[in-house]
Amino acid sequence: MKEQQDLPASKLWTRDFVLLTVSNLFLYLNLQMITPALPAYVTERFAASQWTVSLVISLFALAAIVTRFFAGNWLKRGRTAVILLLGLAVYMLATASYYAAGTLALFLLVRILYGIGFGVSSTAFGTMVSDIIPIRRMGEGMGYFGLSTSLSMSAAPVIGLWLLGSYGFGTLILVSTLLAILIIPLSLLIRGTSSAPKPATAPSPAAAPDTRGTYRQVALPCFLNMLLSITYGGLISYLALFGKEVHIGNVGWFFLCNAGAVLLVRPVAGKIFDKKGHIAVLPPGALMVAVGLVLLSYTSSMTGLLASALCYGIGYGILQPSLQAWTVKQVSPEMRGTANGTFYNSIDLGIALGSLLLGGIASGTSYSTMYLLSALAMLLFLAIYVSGTLVKGKPQAAALRK
Numbered sequence: 001m002k003e004q005q006d007l008p009a010s011k012l013w014t015r016d017f018v019l020l021t022v023s024n025l026f027l028y029l030n031l032q033m034i035t036p037a038l039p040a041y042v043t044e045r046f047a048a049s050q051w052t053v054s055l056v057i058s059l060f061a062l063a064a065i066v067t068r069f070f071a072g073n074w075l076k077r078g079r080t081a082v083i084l085l086l087g088l089a090v091y092m093l094a095t096a097s098y099y100a101a102g103t104l105a106l107f108l109l110v111r112i113l114y115g116i117g118f119g120v121s122s123t124a125f126g127t128m129v130s131d132i133i134p135i136r137r138m139g140e141g142m143g144y145f146g147l148s149t150s151l152s153m154s155a156a157p158v159i160g161l162w163l164l165g166s167y168g169f170g171t172l173i174l175v176s177t178l179l180a181i182l183i184i185p186l187s188l189l190i191r192g193t194s195s196a197p198k199p200a201t202a203p204s205p206a207a208a209p210d211t212r213g214t215y216r217q218v219a220l221p222c223f224l225n226m227l228l229s230i231t232y233g234g235l236i237s238y239l240a241l242f243g244k245e246v247h248i249g250n251v252g253w254f255f256l257c258n259a260g261a262v263l264l265v266r267p268v269a270g271k272i273f274d275k276k277g278h279i280a281v282l283p284p285g286a287l288m289v290a291v292g293l294v295l296l297s298y299t300s301s302m303t304g305l306l307a308s309a310l311c312y313g314i315g316y317g318i319l320q321p322s323l324q325a326w327t328v329k330q331v332s333p334e335m336r337g338t339a340n341g342t343f344y345n346s347i348d349l350g351i352a353l354g355s356l357l358l359g360g361i362a363s364g365t366s367y368s369t370m371y372l373l374s375a376l377a378m379l380l381f382l383a384i385y386v387s388g389t390l391v392k393g394k395p396q397a398a399a400l401r402k
Contacts, residue, residue, distance in 0.1 A: 012134060012141050016190050020129045021148050023186045027121055028152035030095060030179045033160030033172065036236055041169050046104045054356055057237075059108055061352035063115025064122075068341035071123040075337030080124060084187055087120025092180035099173045119344075121183075126340035128190070130328045136274065139325040143270025146321035147263060154259030154313070157236060158252035217330040218339050220388045224282070225323045225343060226350040227381045228316070231293060233354020234374050235312075242367035246300050253302065254309040261313025269318040273325055281322045282385055288315030290378035297372035315378075 035057070042048045042056050074083050094114035101107040133141030163172040235254075243251035273281050292312030299305050324343055331339045354374070362370040 012137050012144070014132060016132050017129065017141070017145070019186055019190050020125055020132075021145050023183045023190075024122075024125045024129075024145065025148035025152055026179045026183045026186075027091075027118070027125065028149050029156045029159075030091075030176045031118060032152050032156030032236070033163070033176050033179075034095070034098070035160070036157040036240070037160050037164040037169065037172055039237070040164070042104075042107070045169075046107070048104065052104070054359070056108065056111055057355055058352050059111045060115040060118075061348040063112045064119035064348045065345045067116045067119030068123050068345050071120045072127075072338035072341035075124060075127050076334055080128060081187070081190070084121060084124040084128075085184065087117050087124060088180070088184050088187060089117075091117030091121055092177065092184070093117075095173065095180045096177045099170050119341075122344050123337060123341040126324075126344060127337040130336045130340060131333065135329075138329055139273030139322060140267065140270035142325040142328065143266045143273075143321040146324060147266050150262040150266065150317060150320060151259050153232070153236075154255045154262055158255050161240070161252060214331050214335045214338050215342065218327045218342050220384075221278075221323045221326040221330070222342050222346040224381055224385060225320065225327075226346040226353070227377045227384075228286075228289065228319050228323070229347045229350025230354035230357070230377050231289060231374050232316070233351035234358040234370060236351070237355040237359065238362060238367055238370065241362075242296075242371070245367050248300070248302060248305055251305065254305050257306045257309035258313035258316070261310050262317035265314050265317035266321055270321055270325070273322045278322055278326050279389070281318050283382060285315045285318030285322070286378045286381045286385070288312070289319065290375045291315075293371050293375040293378070297368045297370075297375075 038056055039053045042053055046052070048056070071083070071087075090113055094110050094117055097110045097113070098107070101110050129141070129145050130138070133145075160172060163175060239251050239254060243249065269281050269285070288311050292308045292310075292315060295304060295308035295311060299308055324340075327339050327343045328336055358370050358374055361373055
């Protein structure tokens with residue numbers, strides 16, 4: 001693949017960039033429409049226990065995480081288009097199989113296949129887009145590309161729960177399958193990725209250390225992203241139950257308001273990241289997420305719910321694209337598949353941990369207390385960020401401005 005980002009005159013809004021962004025939007029719309037509907041469906045269809053519901057959620061995350069470790073290496077070797085199409089085919093077939101899975105064992109198998117398809121597809125999209133964004137506009141480009149993820153994570157739960165409640169699980173799966181099908185022709189239109197394999201190179205002793213070195217380089221931004229995703233896992237899993245606890249109807253407005261805030265702040269945050277580095281965006285973003293969670297824990301009205309959504313959305317919209325841009329800029333171009341795979345793994349792992357850990361807290365206290373305590377994840381975020389970067393002196397301070 002030609003490294004377009006090394007050309008100063010390269011523009012951001014290319015045909016491939018738009019196609020990748022729209023395709024990624026459909027990919028995450030599919031995921032986030034289905035995910036919040038699963039607990040209610042599995043409980044009703046299979047008379048599942050709380051532990052079984054947690055297993056249904058966690059198996060997907062585990063399959064995606066394991067798959068991405070392989071996907072990053074596959075993408076390094078070329079045939080990106082072929083790998084992407086195979087991943088999308090598995091993803092589409094798994095989506096269509098949800099409704100036909102008549103036993104819990106079959107349903108769990110579908111979840112594993114769904115995670116495999118998602119792991120391959122999301123890693124491929126993230127790697128492909130990072131290859132075509134000009135390096136000097138990486139923060140801005142990832143900000144716009146990341147809108148596809150954040151908007152789907154904010155708006156899709158509302159759509160999914162509405163389809164489930166109004167038309168049933170079958171209609172939800174039908175719409176989700178159509179979205180997955182639409183991604184395939186869009187992906188075939190992408191011209192910037194060659195399906196030809198990269199020239200074979202002799203194995204070198206440095207190959208393995210290079211991969212390990214990549215993991216070390218991206219460990220900090222990916223761990224911080226996992227902490228952020230833990231808070232989101234609590235939102236997508238338990239906000240509806242929180243609404244019942246505090247007698248607020250239609251908590252889906254939280255996600256819509258959150259989506260609006262993300263839409264407004266993402267492009268601005270990306271430009272600030274490019275000019276001043278992550279030091280200018282991560283601390284204020286973490287504080288806004290924490291404020292949003294604290295407000296949510298004390299809210300008992302729609303006004304308070306929307307205010308917390310606004311704060312959380314601003315913080316989330318600042319943090320996630322900046323963390324991904326930081327991750328990508330830490331590594332050489334040939335290692336971006338591995339770096340992006342690790343970044344997306346941190347999202348899935350964080351959401352899974354958030355669902356499990358915060359659910360345990362809520363069962364022993366209340367959902368309000370759970371959201372208050374989840375704000376501690378962002379205080380830990382700030383503590384680790386400071387200890388990992390700012391206290392290392394002048395060499396690290398110089399790196400922050402790169």
